[in-house]
Amino acid sequence: MSTTTDAPQVANGFRSAMRRMASSVCVITTSNGEMHQGMAASSVTSLSMQPPSLLVCINKSVAMHEAVHKAGLFCVNLLGEQHGPVCDAFGGKLSGQERFTVGQWTESAQGLRYLIDAPAAIICRLAAAHDYGTHTICIGAVEDVILAEHGAPLLYREGGVGKFVHLV
Ligand SMILES: Cc1cc2nc3c(=O)[nH]c(=O)nc-3n(C[C@H](O)[C@H](O)[C@H](O)COP(=O)(O)O)c2cc1C
Secondary structure: OOOOOOHHHHHHHHHHHHHOOOEEOEEEEEEOOOOEEEEEEOOOEEEEEOOEEEEEEEEOOOHHHHHHHHHOEEEEEEOEOOOHHHHHHHHHHOOHHHHHHOOOEEEOOOOOEEEOOOOEEEEEEEEEEEEEOOEEEEEEEEEEEEEOOOOOEEEEEOOEEEEOOOOO
């Protein structure tokens, strides 16, 4: 077993540790009424059931940061195991509107794009935001949920995608 002590070593160790953690991948979308924005995010976590709420950590340097704060509304699209190419596109392989050429997108009553075959699409109002380091923790109050028939999630680990397998 190896341990780390000084600051750069801690950061490198932490990066390696986090790469070992498997996470679901989501695509966050928002809109100003004319332009749509989307980006991949694995930092989505359920926050509370009372009220129904979640959080997502958004880097202050990405386009989504300003867009979400301006719109005050966002959609969390949970990616399914068929959405590897969507993860790539929205994770930085494509940019801007080109990202929406990958996957089948439609629009919610609130005017936000969601994947028609996303295991879940969760529409949230930005309820609070808390800055920490390079990121802002954005808290979303859930306003609407759209569930698709098939719910198997896409998982991300060690820079690649995989799928969930039941052991028992
Ligand atoms: C699997 C995966 C998960 C990601 N999770 C996050 C995240 O939780 N928060 C974040 O700010 N960026 C995350 N990113 C990075 C953004 O998706 C990426 O920087 C994106 O290209 C930013 O969009 P922009 O180029 O329009 O600014 C993730 C990327 C990938 C591939």
